[in-house]
Amino acid sequence: MSVLIVIPARYASTRYPGKPLVALTGATGLKQSLIERSWRAAMQVRGVDRVVVATDDDRIRVAAEAFGAEVVMTSSDCQNGTERCAEAHAALGLGFDMVVNLQGDAPLTPPWFVEDLIAGLDADSAAQVATPVLRCDGRALNGFLDDRKNGRVGGTTAVFSHNRHALYFSKEVIPYTSRRYAQDEDTPVFHHVGVYAYRPAALADYMGWPTGPLESLEGLEQLRFLENGRRLLCVEVDARGRQFWELNNPEDVARLETMMAEMGME
Structure with a gap:
């Protein structure tokens, strides 16, 4: 399988x-x-054949090529990362068995998140797309709740069925829970990790669907798959003691730098 x-x-x-x-x-x-x-x-993910940066901006292209990345230029008409991945895959000749979207705002993503994601989609023939979810501890959940209390859009949460197929994703904290949790306590809330693995056919179909009302309201690209009846597998991943966060707002820079310092990431 080429990835x-x-x-x-x-x-x-x-x-x-x-x-x-x-x-x-x-x-x-x-x-x-x-x-x-x-x-x-x-570049740390095992079992991958090629890694490219896909952008429509020359400033990003120049910066990426300077540190050694391969760059694929895509259209400025792309509405989200999934559309940009579809364009990049097409530009490279549509020759891969699986396409992974590792969004450029998630530098703390451990390689095993992506490796488990690839293995999960490969093993579930009913799913066309897969994405990782991480069970929140109290520290992460309280961060979500504090963001919403202060009017910030932080991370995304996910709910899924017994077979791990997604039911919904939201920038609100779902499911609702009325209590606060200790910093290291497990919670019933799952943080959606912004990585996707697609089968090529699903990625190609995505480009032909209009933006749906739920995708528009939430600003979450993966909801287009659910609105069009496609099965999206949620793969639970293990942080193994690593902290994880995405850079969504300027305030997140300090949060990520603190996490990197605590984990000893250079």
Whole structure:
């Protein structure tokens, strides 16, 4: 099975313009851009044939090529990372058995998250798409709740059926829970990790569907699959003591840098 990782990156982010080029300082004081840290995370994944950065912006292209990444230029008409992955896959000749979307705002993604995701989709013939979910501890859940209380859109949460097929994703905290949890206590809430694995046919079909009302309301690209009746597998992953967060807002820079310092990531 041949696997392509695409890292979609756009400069004109609504919530954080120029986000891919924002510098993050690691535990040793090393400064690297968000897109470089995301690319380095992708390069650690085993069993992958090719890793590319997909962008429509020359500033990102120049920066990515400078640190050694292969870049595929895509259209500025792409509405989200999934569409950018579809364009990149097409530009590379549609020759891969699986396409992985490792979004360029998740540099703390451990390689085993992606490896487990690939294995999960490969094993579930009923699913066309897969994405990782991580059970929140109290620290993560309280971070979500604090973000919403203060009017910030933080991470995304997921609910799924007994066979792990997705029921819904939301930027609200779902399912509802009325209590607070201790920092290291398991909770019933699952954090959606912004990585996807697609079968090529599902990725191609995605480009032909209009944006649905749920995708528009939530701003979550994966809801287009659910709105069109496609099965999306949620693969539960184990953090193994690692902290995980995505860079969604300017305030998240300090949060990620603190996490990198605590984990000793350079």
